Amino acid sequence: MDETLLQFIRHLRNHGLAISTAETLDAMRVVATLGYSDPRLLRDGLASCLAKTVDDYNSFGECFERFFQLEAGVNTTDPDDQQRPENDDTKEAQASQNEDQTAGGGDAGGEGQGGDDGQGAGDGQSEGESKGEGKGGSGSSGQRDSTLKDVIRAAAEINLEKIQYRTQRGVYRRKILTALNDEQTLEDIKKLYDAGDDEKAHVLEQLREGQIAAVKYLIDRQLLLNNDNASKQLRDATLQDTSLSAMEHYHRERLPPIIRKLAKKLASRHRQRHKRARRGKLDLGKTLRRNIAYGGVPFHRFWKTTRKDKSDIFVLCDISGSVSAWSRVLLLFVQALSDVLPNTRSFVFCGQSIEVSDLFKQYPVDEALAIIHQRHGLGGSDYGLALNSFWTQIEDKLNRRSCVIILGDGRGNGGDTGIEALRSIYHRARLVLWFNPESHHSWNTGDSEIRRYQSASHYVAECGSLRKLERLLDQLLSLLR
Amino acid sequence: MTDARKDIDQLIAKLAEQGYIASSAIATTLYIAQQLERPILIEGPPGVGKTELANATAAMLNKPMFRLQCYEGLDESKALYDWKYSKQLLYVQVLKEQLNEILDGADGLSNAVERLHNFDDIFYSERFLEPRPLLKALQSDNGAVLLIDEIDKADYEFESLLLEILADFKVTLPEIGTLAAVHKPLVILTSNNTRDLSDALKRRCLHLYIPFPEAKLESRIVQSRVPEVPDELRRQLVNFVHDVRKLDLKKQPAISETIDWARSLLLLHCDSLSRQLVDDTLNVLLKYEEDINMVGPELHSLIKRANSQL
Numbered sequence: 001m002d003e004t005l006l007q008f009i010r011h012l013r014n015h016g017l018a019i020s021t022a023e024t025l026d027a028m029r030v031v032a033t034l035g036y037s038d039p040r041l042l043r044d045g046l047a048s049c050l051a052k053t054v055d056d057y058n059s060f061g062e063c064f065e066r067f068f069q070l071e072a073g074v075n076t077t078d079p080d081d082q083q084r085p086e087n088d089d090t091k092e093a094q095a096s097q098n099e100d101q102t103a104g105g106g107d108a109g110g111e112g113q114g115g116d117d118g119q120g121a122g123d124g125q126s127e128g129e130s131k132g133e134g135k136g137g138s139g140s141s142g143q144r145d146s147t148l149k150d151v152i153r154a155a156a157e158i159n160l161e162k163i164q165y166r167t168q169r170g171v172y173r174r175k176i177l178t179a180l181n182d183e184q185t186l187e188d189i190k191k192l193y194d195a196g197d198d199e200k201a202h203v204l205e206q207l208r209e210g211q212i213a214a215v216k217y218l219i220d221r222q223l224l225l226n227n228d229n230a231s232k233q234l235r236d237a238t239l240q241d242t243s244l245s246a247m248e249h250y251h252r253e254r255l256p257p258i259i260r261k262l263a264k265k266l267a268s269r270h271r272q273r274h275k276r277a278r279r280g281k282l283d284l285g286k287t288l289r290r291n292i293a294y295g296g297v298p299f300h301r302f303w304k305t306t307r308k309d310k311s312d313i314f315v316l317c318d319i320s321g322s323v324s325a326w327s328r329v330l331l332l333f334v335q336a337l338s339d340v341l342p343n344t345r346s347f348v349f350c351g352q353s354i355e356v357s358d359l360f361k362q363y364p365v366d367e368a369l370a371i372i373h374q375r376h377g378l379g380g381s382d383y384g385l386a387l388n389s390f391w392t393q394i395e396d397k398l399n400r401r402s403c404v405i406i407l408g409d410g411r412g413n414g415g416d417t418g419i420e421a422l423r424s425i426y427h428r429a430r431l432v433l434w435f436n437p438e439s440h441h442s443w444n445t446g447d448s449e450i451r452r453y454q455s456a457s458h459y460v461a462e463c464g465s466l467r468k469l470e471r472l473l474d475q476l477l478s479l480l481r
Numbered sequence: 482m483t484d485a486r487k488d489i490d491q492l493i494a495k496l497a498e499q500g501y502i503a504s505s506a507i508a509t510t511l512y513i514a515q516q517l518e519r520p521i522l523i524e525g526p527p528g529v530g531k532t533e534l535a536n537a538t539a540a541m542l543n544k545p546m547f548r549l550q551c552y553e554g555l556d557e558s559k560a561l562y563d564w565k566y567s568k569q570l571l572y573v574q575v576l577k578e579q580l581n582e583i584l585d586g587a588d589g590l591s592n593a594v595e596r597l598h599n600f601d602d603i604f605y606s607e608r609f610l611e612p613r614p615l616l617k618a619l620q621s622d623n624g625a626v627l628l629i630d631e632i633d634k635a636d637y638e639f640e641s642l643l644l645e646i647l648a649d650f651k652v653t654l655p656e657i658g659t660l661a662a663v664h665k666p667l668v669i670l671t672s673n674n675t676r677d678l679s680d681a682l683k684r685r686c687l688h689l690y691i692p693f694p695e696a697k698l699e700s701r702i703v704q705s706r707v708p709e710v711p712d713e714l715r716r717q718l719v720n721f722v723h724d725v726r727k728l729d730l731k732k733q734p735a736i737s738e739t740i741d742w743a744r745s746l747l748l749l750h751c752d753s754l755s756r757q758l759v760d761d762t763l764n765v766l767l768k769y770e771e772d773i774n775m776v777g778p779e780l781h782s783l784i785k786r787a788n789s790q791l
Contacts, residue, residue, distance in 0.1 A: 020684055026517060033516050034485045041486055044509035048687040057690055297573060299566045
């Protein structure tokens with residue numbers, strides 16, 4: 001078993017890459033084919049079987065660089081190869097092609113290339129240890145390789161990946177050294193000194209120092225990776241349950257990838273099939289007609305099908321100060337669900353309702369949202385004007401296949417409520433859903449008109465957190481299937 | 482230099498002979514696909530050479546290429562196999578004429594049915610099978626390159642149909658049974674990422690993302706495809722295209738458009754970019770009126786930069 005590779009795959013999984021057992025086996029075959037000696041080659045090879053999306057590529061690049069830094073620090077490698085791997089393959093390719101055409105370029109790990117103390121690529125820790133090893137000129141690259149592999153194997157044996165706290169460093173260091181039979185090594189060094197074989201003892205001592213440095217670096221890096229990952233997972237889970245209004249701007253910026261992930265899950269669950277075969281019911285007329293050419297022998301059989309009409313979705317979002325963050329989230333969600341909600345038209349309002357569907361076609365989602373906010377955002381909501389103009393725009397498009405989702409807190413600052421327009425929409429559409437980010441305890445307090453809007457909606461739901469919104473959309477998609 | 486590195490460099494050289502300038506990542510993935518006998522799923526913007534890679538690979542390996550263009554509604558009768566209905570019909574008619582012979586001497590209905598039951602039925606047999614691209618590739622005697630183009634345009638059901646082929650290079654036909662590949666073909670799938678592909682499909686493939694190339698690489702591609710273009714003009718037009726790609730366009734100019742533009746400029750016998758020339762030929766590079774209008778005001782500075790960059 002290639003413990004290094006397995007550890008690397010564990011790191012990738014920790015960073016959100018879904019790697020199956022089959023892909024792990026593929027990666028093992030890739031490593032067996034390419035070897036570890038050429039990092040660039042290894043990176044391209046492993047990326048092809050472990051990174052399956054463009055986003056995965058970026059994570060993979062970072063993980064690869066971070067994980068193999070240790071080897072970069074301890075192994076004899078071409079310093080050029082320690083450069084930060086670009087995500088742009090062609091940059092890499094160009095560089096590698098140019099280098100490979102120069103003598104000796106690109107091929108790392110040449111035996112007997114001296115101590116290679118120019119390992120400036122690693123960080124401070126690995127630099128220290130590489131110098132410790134390199135300058136002595138005693139440890140050949142093969143020996144350093146085996147030292148590193150021993151340490152990694154021992155780390156895997158004692159489950160170093162479970163380390164969580166800095167206070168555990170001493171415990172894990174001791175465990176790894178025990179697994180490496182460090183006590184025996186110390187005894188051997190003592191015996192060699194006693195026997196007067198100072199040279200051998202010195203070599204063994206240097207090896208042990210290298211081992212200890214590698215252990216320290218491995219523990220520090222694992223701690224960093226785990227904490228990084230653990231805190232990321234915790235943060236993502238927390239963000240899903242946190243009320244957006246209570247969320248800092250810094251955290252709101254981290255929502256889009258989480259939303260995309262949730263949307264992908266929803267989309268895969270609700271793939272719409274627009275033609276559903278009623279299995280077992282032969283369409284006799286069609287079968288006979290289509291088989292006339294074959295003398296009426298039914299070579300082609302046709303089954304009765306029911307065509308599922310696609311639903312039209314209209315989304316109207318309040319982007320006034322109080323709920324603009326939520327509207328942003330809903331619009332992000334709706335765009336990410338475009339796969340399963342193909343006929344969606346998006347509108348926003350502070351006063352007049354404005355259609356923004358085209359902006360999403362022209363620009364990437366994040367950019368489109370920024371433009372919408374800049375052009376139409378800020379200001380107080382005027383629900384009367386918004387609902388009336390919304391009704392005017394969609395009146396001739398509404399039918400029994402239409403579903404209208406309105407996101408707002410229903411606080412119109414005491415102005416016209418636009419309830420009649422909403423009632424017209426309610427009578428004509430198949431479904432009118434009102435998502436209110438406010439807690440239902442606040443409904444009908446102050447200038448909230450949400451109870452009135454309830455009378456002209458099929459369902460008013462509180463969507464105080466990302467998870468609640470996800471559930472609502474899940475239910476909606478189930479209805480639309 | 483490792484053996485793998487040498488093989489991959491050789492692959493790059495062989496693809497270059499076919500007019501395809503491959504990056505190291507592309508060649509590495511292709512090499513691994515051959516070693517591991519795995520399909521490759523290539524993603525990337527349109528016009529970066531995804532389909533061309535399949536063509537060049539087939540030419541390099543000197544193997545036939547079977548291409549399946551995907552679209553919404555594509556089903557197994559177009560992609561995998563169908564029956565030769567007219568031949569089957571003839572067979573039925575011949576059978577009718579031979580019926581007396583077959584049933585000769587059979588007493589009573591049960592005997593006749595028994596006799597028919599023992600009769601060798603070839604109605605659904607390989608003899609009457611009409612192979613479509615997928616099956617043709619599996620049945621190819623000396624191996625083949627199978628290109629499944631724009632898989633993202635096909636339905637999810639079609640993806641499921643592909644899973645068995647991609648995993649085991651086998652296909653199960655309900656009427657006949659399982660047919661395995663004579664020689665495993667090299668399978669290349671391309672996608673423009675218009676929708677997410679299923680994880681099951683991605684798991685079975687190696688993944689390769691081909692982005693727009695760096696200026697140096699694109700310059701080599703243009704040189705390989707349109708060698709008559711003077712060096713200075715090539716440098717300028719590649720720089721110009723790269724600057725244009727930085728603008729917010731509806732459709733970024735792809736490599737194929739850079740090559741078309743290079744050919745157009747060659748036809749006009751020019752040796753450097755000028756405002757008038759770019760104005761007249763911009764529609765070769767940009768395919769939307771809005772994009773042309775957006776680039777228009779920037780032309781002066783774009784040409785100036787393209788001419789000055791080294």
